[in-house]
Amino acid sequence: YWGLKTKSIGKKIEHYDQIESTQTLAIKRAQEGCDEGLVIIAEKQIAGRGRRARHWDSNHDKGVWLSLVLRPDIMPIQSPQLTLLTATVLLDVIEEITQLKPEVKWPNDILINGKKVAGILTQAQAEHDQVHYAVIGIGLNVNQEKSELTDPIKHSATSLQIETSKSYSKQLVIQTILNRFEEVYFNYLKDGFKSIKTKWLKSAYRLGERLEYSINGEVKSGVFIDLSDDGCLIIENDDRQQEKLYTAKIHWF
Ligand code: BTN
CATH class of the missing domain: 2.30.30.100 (SH3 type barrels.)
Structure with a gap:
């Protein structure tokens, strides 16, 4: 990852061709005591997981499937802020790469033209009223063609390729995500949640409705x-x- 400009996020990367779930492995690494910034990336996931124990369709190499380990000095009640923070990162990255204006649907879906292009899964572990670790999972549909979307997400999901008729280098997408993530995350630790909230609300799906x-x-x-x-x-x-x-x-x- 020669294009990474980060100090901690992605300083160590484990990259797999095929794995059960980057999320499950990242949680294991976090429990083993890995440093903040470890990123687990997979080309394919055999058992990708979504929120509420749902399945995440990722048993193919057309998307970005990664999980990152954080050790933020925040209270457990603040950990949902990490999901919202990640959403703003994805909004920026998708806009930068595609020139489209994605929206964020509470709590964790990123939409383009009303269809889901990415999902975020945050799992945090607390100890003594302090977050011990948080694992952020990102699933972003990149190069799927319309015909490659299967039930049950066929009509509700989309990909960058479907929306723009272009295909994208996953490496470039990943680098852009990690670079941007570090910038936003460091800012958040320094200045708090306010600017993230403002940014999130600007792209909020059906705000005011x-x-x-x-x-x-x-x-x-x-x-x-x-x-x-x-x-x-x-x-x-x-x-x-x-x-x-x-x-x-x-x-x-
Ligand atoms: C959701 O919208 O329900 C969240 C989806 C999160 C999917 C990502 S893909 C990388 C990481 N590994 C997993 O098993 N899940 C997350």
Whole structure:
């Protein structure tokens, strides 16, 4: 990775042709005590994982599948900020590479023209009210053709290639992500979450619009008005009261 300008992110890289999941291995390395900045990259994942124990379609070499290990000096409640931070990195990188304007759909999906092009999986481990490690998994669909998308994501997913009719060097995409990540991450550790939140909101999918959500089986609706510092959606409900949504099931119109 000759184009890497980073001091810590990607200083050590493990690159595999084929592996179960970069995420699983990165968590193992983190538990073994690896340094911050370790990046695990795979050409193919046999058992790629998404959020909520879902499968992530990555048993082919058309995308960027990587996980990175961080050891930030933050409190556990702040760890969702890392997902939002990563989202802003991906927004920048995709825009830089494709000239398109992607959006971010809470909590962790990156969309182009309303379809999912990337997902983020953050898994943090706390010790004594301090984050001991956080592993950030990034899956970015790069060179898939439309015919290569399979069920169930066929109609809801996309790739950089599908959106621009161009193919991309994965090495270049990875370098761009890691360089940008380090810049944004170091800034975050120094100056906090504020600028990330501002940036995130600028590209937020359906900000200011009404959405439907269910909490404990009860269906409600309200307007998505803001993002909280701990990574929740802030909704104004029909009684003009503000509610914070942590993990509510949301139906996006
Ligand atoms: C999601 O949208 O549900 C998150 C998807 C995260 C996928 C990436 S690919 C690299 C890393 N390894 C995994 O097994 N998952 C993440």
